[in-house]
Amino acid sequence: MERLSPFLRRLLIVVLVGLFSSVSVFIEEASADVTLPSPPHPPVCPKENTETFENPQFAYADKGGITLDATKSSFQLGSQTFDGYLYGSTYYDENGKKQSLYTSYTPPTIRVSSGKSIDLTLTNDLPISPNPQIPLPPTQQNLEKQSQDTNLHYHGFGVSPLLGSDDVVMHVHSNQTANQQDKGGYYPGDAPPNPEYEPITEYPMHVDILENHSGLFWYHPHVHTVSDTQIRAGMSGGIIVEGFDRYYPISKNIPPDNGKPITEQVMLFKDFNDVLKSDPNKTYNCFTLNGQVNPKMTIKPGEVQFWRIGNIGADTYLNLQLLDSKDKQKQVPLYILARDSNNITTHPIETTGPILVPPASRVELLVVGGDTANETYNLVSQLLPEFPTQPVYQLATVQVEGNPVKYNTRGKALDKFITEQTPAKDDKTLPILEELAKMPYCKGSIYTKDCVIEPSTDKKSDLYRTFTFDSAILNDPKQTVVSRINAKLYDENRIDTVATLHTNEEWTLINADAPVGTSQPTPHAFHIHQLDFIVTDVTLPPEYLFPKKAKDQYPPVTNDKPYDNNAATCIYQKKNVLPLPNKNGDYEGYVCKLTQNGYRDTINLPLNSITKIRIPFSNPSIAGTFVYHCHILIDEDTGMMQNIKVIDPLPGKLLKAGTSTPSMNSVSSNLQRIVD
Template sequence: MPQPDNSRRQFLRLSYTVGMGVALPGWLTACGDGNEPIVPDIAETFTEPDRLVARNGVLDVQMHIAYADNVLDGRPVHLRSIEGRLTGPTLDIHAGDTLSVLVHNNLPPNPASVEPNWVFNYPNSTNLHTHGLHADPRIVRPGVYGDYVVDDPREGIAPGGTRQHEFAIGKDHPPGTYWYHPHLHGSSAVQVSSGMAGALIVRGPADQVPEIAAARERLFLFQTPDLNDNGEIPDFASLVKTKIATVYYINGLRRPRLLMRPGEVQRWRFINATVGNFLNLSLDSHGLMQIGHDGNPVQFPRTIAAGLPESLVMAPGNRDDILIKAGAPGTYYLRSLAYDMGADKLPEDIVAEIVVTGEPLTMALPAGPLPMPHMLAPITDEELASHGGLKRELVFRIVKNDNGDPITAAPAAALLPVPAGELSLWTFQTGNTFVANTVYAMGSATGVPSTTPQMPTVYYPFQSSRAIKQTVALDSVEEWTVYSMDRGQHPMHIHVNPVQVIKINGRPVEPFWADTIALPRGGSPEAPVSITLRSRFTDFKGPFVMHCHLLLHEDLGMMQRIEVV
């Protein structure tokens, strides 16, 4: 495996502009408060993105977006990037801090309009989404943006432009692993697949548990760039020429090697930053102790045994915090086991090599419950009832004619009331790929809650003038049931507020908090599958979105707008 060019790494490290905070290389910040790593005869090849650390309650950074030339597993690539790297820097803050990010878009001008569906004509405009963060979605004051994702491509940061973001992180914010990435409708998949993503770590009380604080941290940002023959991802049309990529990279590396000592405990922060691949992670002969999910502490950590057919399953957008206690000396492999997404079957892939060697260490795993922030208190039946018992029903659905006819033909036409002049907006026809003559939509009967919600009878993509917007009252508590009528799995992601999952397919489960939840596979119009969730809409008014986090689906329209008023 080729080693990084250290002189180039040093140059790029210095290219970050840090107003308040400290820029540290990944190899240094990977160490926890415990034992220093050893340097045996076998060398590590695992490296991490540089880490930008808040100081005195502030992290003030600038990010430059531009094309860059890199080498990916020995292959030259020319991709849109953050700071010229295959992954963006890690932002490291505490609950209660302020994060300030000035984005510079140095990409070339958008190409002349070439797609009849105009939302795909802005591949070089961009924006910034802090995935999972409980943050203000509005323009917080003139010229300063929060997690502003209204997702009109015309409201992105145009080539040559800048945008100032500011995120005031609440003191009770859940500590854990989050991430940031572009989220401009029509361009999300192209830019995230290119590597425009990075980790966002929020620290808090759970990090002070002695066994967790002693563990060395490692960051794993998983990507599956779907490159053309020239090592590029020029536009949406190039992405849909193939259905799915199956080669995983971690922090821009193919199958990196990590070293551990027998008995050592490490904390691994996993981020599924792929645009369309589930992960099914398992480490040979080692259990995975889950201490966090989607940025939320797991109060009672659970250990997932090695080799289960479905081990640590992560949908695109999910994050998991894991503790690993190394066993006997030897070489072990972190694998993404074969996984059935319903519409696609992913083969097994070895994603990293772990070598356990050296003198043993005596380290412990946490035995008791982890501290939980108040905002993650369970939402009880009584709390829901005290807020009116309000519910909604929403549906993810791919609508097409099985014989390949246009969507204006029966039977699909009955489900798709296309307004005059909008037909070109509803589908992506270029190249006659697998997405042609297909509408990727969300449906709901209405945009307001009810004690007796109804299922939709028609469907609209996000870009339609008739797309339904969900209107939610500030400080309300609601229960939503989200259905899929497709055999493939849709990962549902909602911005701003975490949700508590209470049922899958109508059956109660041990409640858990998340922001990205995989709908079950195997749905159909006759027998839809579902998840039921509850949420508190606290702190922030304003518009944001929920959508499928298979980003091809999101770009094609499988998304709805939400506005808290």
């Protein structure tokens, strides 16, 4: 959607995602029996073509190198044509034959084996950056108007953040310049008559994939202040690391009677709003699926399909649910196997309620076709009846058709057989979930792999690990609304946090954002590069657990309430537990301890909440500088991002359990030397 002002931008995010994102996470069971009304403000999508669902094109990195050329071009969506920033590409198919794909709103999904590498060359042919739709904080990128820079981030990967790999501070300048006499690839005044170095318009990358990686990842640009526009205009695609069956051997454990492998559906969603304004008279608000509008999918009666789902858009939450088209009170079960490329470590999670998928997050799951043919399901992004003015996004139509499929479930019902599966293999690189959640704080300044560094409450301490997400107005003529972490705007040249390899840290994430001009808090989607983390507990306002109860009806304890499809035990506390006061001026809420079932790289920070996470810095590949930020990218572009530098105290060596690392005090005392 077009954001007409900072106030409307914030208000519309609240309208579209804010209210439902917290509530839907926590009252999944309560909402399952409710028939949703038809929304009075439905999504606005391009006219449909009644297309049959198609997987994206696949580029096989094991077979050869890949090129992506970023440029402005047109594309078809439904029955209409739009302008976008798109990737053209060359790659090798499954048979090793070189292919070319003209600019596409759905660029190829890269497939690569774990332990192998991706060799990719990015070329920038983007036009000069258009005037931003909202005021942005001043940076060189949005002031000089000479080149629209870009780069490429490999989202979810624990790979090197250094130059030539997953370095998001690297800028690739454009071949297109404001003045035709200026050479592409340089900032103004930086192009000498006889340059010693070539301009940076083409950037080769070599990304080594770890052996423990598998599942659905994605790629997208990450230049500060333009990432939102570039992704909204089409610049994002999927990456699949083969080897998921090492953890959940689906086809082996659930073989069909016809011997065919289970069907894999790769489903990449983007929030579409015609950011380049091809149609200036219309404001779009839609989700696309692999560049299609509400495509038709098919599944046989009783058939098990494996759906890899990614929210690879810029700003909008998905809240997935599969509904029977004839009986909206009938929800179709989904069986979650992995979140953010991290497998569920206990058993597949069966749910009929919504699955919240924030921007950048992924979920991989099983779905089972109905008992008989001619059933129709609607895959929707759901909202709650407490907010009837919200849009409900129709994502795909699923038709049950064909001959029934039966499986050898060893005498058990199929749903029970699925939920009794357990991972065949554990990831030995990361700590065991339950052990990390219960790990004690380190004693003194001796930090080992067997303890968690206790965060300091002193803001001046090097161990201060409380991060407050909020917004403010700059004192400038435009009254620019900016997004912040700990009252700071992002600076590419500033190191905000220093961490050490072979340690574990606990962070507190506070969403205290009540946007300027509104009284309604807004959600944020926290993401950290190169790393995975666990959520140990979250504190929420009581109305999000019990939205219809009067204040004096809040029970003191609740058990087994779902948080992000996790069980939680929540204890009510009346004083000083939340960043923002409620309607009565009190700071109160539920402190919820979570049951662990998997690592994450992106998590929703609900409205007016406090979230605690634990991060293991155990992967030596990640040494270097990278970022953490809100993955609602308009917030990231307006300042809600910081830099973290991870240092290796013993380069090239892994510490054994019980071995101490240098104290953070000794590390921080040499910080200036390290940064330099």
